[in-house]
Amino acid sequence: MAKQLDRRRLLGYLVAAPTLAVAVDWTAALACPQATRAAVPSLPQPEEIFDLGDMQDLAAAPTSGLITVVVNGDGTASLAVPRAEVGQGMTTAIAMMVAEELDLPLGKVTITLADARPELLMNQLTGGSNSMRSMYIPVRAAAAVARQRLVEVAAATWDTDPALLTTRHGVITAPEGQTATYGELAAPAAARTTLTVTAQLKPQSAFTILGTPQGRIDARDIVTGRKQFTMDLQVPGAKPTMVARPPTINGTVVSVNNVAAVLAMPGVTDVAALAHGVAIRAEAFGQCIDAIQVIDVTWGPGTVDGQSDDTVEAQLKAALPDLTTPLSLLAGSVDAEFFFAFASNSPLEPDCAIADVRPGSAEIWSSLKAPIVAQGAIAAALGLPVSAVTVHVTEGGGSFGRHLFHDAALEAAEASQKMGKPVKLSWSRTDNFRQGRAHPMCVSRVRASYALGNVLTYEQRHTSVQTEFGHGLGDMVTATASKLPVAGGLALSQTIFELTQSSPYNFGVTVQALNEIPLRFSTGSMRNIYSPNVACAQELIVDQLAKKMGQDPVMFRRNFLKDQRLLAVLNKAAAAGAWGKAMPPGTAQGIAVHSEYRGAIAVLVDIDCTAATVTRPISDGVAGPRVTRALVVVDAGFTINPRGLEAQMIGGVQDGIALALTSSLHISAGIPLEGSWDNYFYTREWNTPLDISVIVMPSASDSPSGAGELGVAPAFAAVACAYARATGTLPTRFPINHAALGFTPLPLEPSTPQSPTDGLGNAF
Amino acid sequence: MPTHAFILNGEQVTVEAEDNLRLLWVLRDILGVTGPKYGCALDVCKACTCHINGLAFNPCSVRVKDIKPTDEITTIEGLPATVGADLHPMQQAWLDYDVAQCGYCQPGQIMAAVAKVKRAHAEGREITDADLDELRNICRCGTYSRIRQAVKAAAQKMTSPT
Numbered sequence A: 001m002a003k004q005l006d007r008r009r010l011l012g013y014l015v016a017a018p019t020l021a022v023a024v025d026w027t028a029a030l031a032c033p034q035a036t037r038a039a040v041p042s043l044p045q046p047e048e049i050f051d052l053g054d055m056q057d058l059a060a061a062p063t064s065g066l067i068t069v070v071v072n073g074d075g076t077a078s079l080a081v082p083r084a085e086v087g088q089g090m091t092t093a094i095a096m097m098v099a100e101e102l103d104l105p106l107g108k109v110t111i112t113l114a115d116a117r118p119e120l121l122m123n124q125l126t127g128g129s130n131s132m133r134s135m136y137i138p139v140r141a142a143a144a145v146a147r148q149r150l151v152e153v154a155a156a157t158w159d160t161d162p163a164l165l166t167t168r169h170g171v172i173t174a175p176e177g178q179t180a181t182y183g184e185l186a187a188p189a190a191a192r193t194t195l196t197v198t199a200q201l202k203p204q205s206a207f208t209i210l211g212t213p214q215g216r217i218d219a220r221d222i223v224t225g226r227k228q229f230t231m232d233l234q235v236p237g238a239k240p241t242m243v244a245r246p247p248t249i250n251g252t253v254v255s256v257n258n259v260a261a262v263l264a265m266p267g268v269t270d271v272a273a274l275a276h277g278v279a280i281r282a283e284a285f286g287q288c289i290d291a292i293q294v295i296d297v298t299w300g301p302g303t304v305d306g307q308s309d310d311t312v313e314a315q316l317k318a319a320l321p322d323l324t325t326p327l328s329l330l331a332g333s334v335d336a337e338f339f340f341a342f343a344s345n346s347p348l349e350p351d352c353a354i355a356d357v358r359p360g361s362a363e364i365w366s367s368l369k370a371p372i373v374a375q376g377a378i379a380a381a382l383g384l385p386v387s388a389v390t391v392h393v394t395e396g397g398g399s400f401g402r403h404l405f406h407d408a409a410l411e412a413a414e415a416s417q418k419m420g421k422p423v424k425l426s427w428s429r430t431d432n433f434r435q436g437r438a439h440p441m442c443v444s445r446v447r448a449s450y451a452l453g454n455v456l457t458y459e460q461r462h463t464s465v466q467t468e469f470g471h472g473l474g475d476m477v478t479a480t481a482s483k484l485p486v487a488g489g490l491a492l493s494q495t496i497f498e499l500t501q502s503s504p505y506n507f508g509v510t511v512q513a514l515n516e517i518p519l520r521f522s523t524g525s526m527r528n529i530y531s532p533n534v535a536c537a538q539e540l541i542v543d544q545l546a547k548k549m550g551q552d553p554v555m556f557r558r559n560f561l562k563d564q565r566l567l568a569v570l571n572k573a574a575a576a577g578a579w580g581k582a583m584p585p586g587t588a589q590g591i592a593v594h595s596e597y598r599g600a601i602a603v604l605v606d607i608d609c610t611a612a613t614v615t616r617p618i619s620d621g622v623a624g625p626r627v628t629r630a631l632v633v634v635d636a637g638f639t640i641n642p643r644g645l646e647a648q649m650i651g652g653v654q655d656g657i658a659l660a661l662t663s664s665l666h667i668s669a670g671i672p673l674e675g676s677w678d679n680y681f682y683t684r685e686w687n688t689p690l691d692i693s694v695i696v697m698p699s700a701s702d703s704p705s706g707a708g709e710l711g712v713a714p715a716f717a718a719v720a721c722a723y724a725r726a727t728g729t730l731p732t733r734f735p736i737n738h739a740a741l742g743f744t745p746l747p748l749e750p751s752t753p754q755s756p757t758d759g760l761g762n763a764f
Numbered sequence B: 001m002p003t004h005a006f007i008l009n010g011e012q013v014t015v016e017a018e019d020n021l022r023l024l025w026v027l028r029d030i031l032g033v034t035g036p037k038y039g040c041a042l043d044v045c046k047a048c049t050c051h052i053n054g055l056a057f058n059p060c061s062v063r064v065k066d067i068k069p070t071d072e073i074t075t076i077e078g079l080p081a082t083v084g085a086d087l088h089p090m091q092q093a094w095l096d097y098d099v100a101q102c103g104y105c106q107p108g109q110i111m112a113a114v115a116k117v118k119r120a121h122a123e124g125r126e127i128t129d130a131d132l133d134e135l136r137n138i139c140r141c142g143t144y145s146r147i148r149q150a151v152k153a154a155a156q157k158m159t160s161p162t
């Protein structure tokens, strides 16, 4: 299929503009099977649930569905891409696509993030690892058309055959030696009216940039401090704003009892009660924090008051369906139940948004993976038409699922409207853990049976606190559907579960199913939705089956894996990672495989669970077992940027280590106890493997697979399997240190603690 | 409002600010120097790490009144000038190893790493994995292994004969 696509002449439009501009209808390109096999369910019928009038108007606009590559007078090319950049390297990969087809150096391509464009319908969602797959053909097509147009204009100028001209590094050369730069041709090549043209994509064999390791295009801005995140933007009048928050999740404001006293504090300009807190605007963020110490609010109840880890787990267990597989007298079996604690999807950058709401219009800046949904929700909340709300997508300091939602943007809009002034609203670190989205607690019950060297049945019943999919598929249609009682949340989540979870093993009768309980925590996906937990439970059971059936874990997987690509990554990992080597007591290897988003991956880790390592002194952190080495072998289809893929795998390993060993939220009386990074134990330097290597498998495929989330599940599973082998006990509760609360919780009020003053004493 | 003076990235600056305002907000909200990032304001995440008189510290947890007029504050923006180059060797190593993902932690990581290496060198030794285990900077994107490679490579350049 992909081969045919490459050979196919792709359609583009020369758009009237001062310099050459080429647009491609990439929503049409998405209609090819290559792109639509993303992990998304078929849509509920929009007509049934949503008035399409507004949207049809938008969809009829001349720019509908188009992305546009512009060649500028300085010889650079630029593209505003309808996706979020949150560290995953999307902008670099897109720049590589443009540079490749245009024959332009990578440094001459500028990628910006497009504002919310409602006419793109469900095509402006950064999630499900789909960016590379959906953008690969259309972006290249636009660049290829641009290159062809430049060549044709040069050929006409020189009165020669375009086929004789060559392009390299942004320069067109004729056999007779004439040259012209793209910059010189950018204006002459511009179209006066819209023209339809076709062009052919380069064959993979001609690639010089795609498929080669490239550094991030924003690396220099990052290391010099120039890269701007939301909080760094200077929007006139948008002063620092923070929110005093209730002591339970989604609590409400009954009354603010000392508004005058707070307004009299240094720098404070405004105080406004919001749905779930009281916003304080000041000249500096430190003054907002000071005011949060002083403000006196009477709070109303939240949505999960009284719920704690124990009560939630009890409800999950009560909702767990019985396993239905009958146990035969002739068959052996493995039964286990696994518990996974709540986990925070907070990135390092606290949720932040700028809002400037005026009478009749609003302008918003925030890192948003589903900006169309944010735009619709904000317009509804402000009582404005969608067309009056401009939503700018800013660079995000990580996401991990958090930026699928627009909580901070909606709150900033509400604050700006109530204050009548622009605000730069940041959540505090403590807000991010306590009131921010979390991956829900879940329990997986598994039973597998075997006889005569075969696994006969595999049944996995996964029960979870519901995961919110309020972002739907990034458009207002499914975002609305996910909230409806009939076509809504549970049905959509079960569909997504079915589409994303499948056993890679020949285990006879296989059942994997999801069940959710409707507790109203603020939830969301976290660098994948179900896979890390489901795969961890599954791979632990696979090791148990291997043990009971007297087989080595790698040999067992070889015998039962269905997929040749998984077999290949498994074999490569076992060989390159010296599977089976002799290891000292208290240490062991673990291996796991995973397949998703049409990628195949194996992770092999060495873990050290010796007393010396587990009890090494670490202040305000968890020592615990240390993964000393990790090896990732990945087949992600055609790899656009091997260096970027490697970075995603390294990050996935660190996430997997955190999920297996250290990072979780402890819910107590309706709120998490965690309030800082010294409470929420994400992997730190003292936990990281000293050696992480990534092997990218050569791929026969010419289309990229999604990879942003691929590494987390197998890394989590491999660490769990290694822990089981090193300690001789099957871990069933994750993360393994969850039972012991390793910190003293910060007070619930004030909701954001005062900053220390002794920083100079810690200088080094 | 009280006035405070100090040396910022080689230049004498004077700001009006409440005594208790933490230096991070003086830098970011008053002076518009946004390289140091806000990650917690609790002296935990280390995203705001800068240098004071060459030592790494966290301005989110220092009152502006505790800074003396003679104190030299260096943010990521001023780091290259400390070696008289376009980029400090640590920044160059960050590019060579393509360390950053989202980049939010990286200004702080670089500032902390420079101080850590300088301290090891002052003690007459090379940077070790045990030193690197002591770095408390969070990277939620999980770039730790590339950070370690880059710090070790930059440490070599930082000792190279002058």
Ligand code: FES
Residues within 6 Å of the ligand: B037, B038, B039, B040, B041, B042, B043, B044, B045, B046, B047, B048, B049, B058, B059, B060, B061
């Ligand atoms: S912001 Fe200063 S240590 Fe986190």
Ligand code: FES
Residues within 6 Å of the ligand: A087, A348, A397, A398, B100, B101, B102, B103, B104, B105, B106, B138, B139, B140, B141, B142, B143
């Ligand atoms: S690069 Fe994203 S937090 Fe470190």
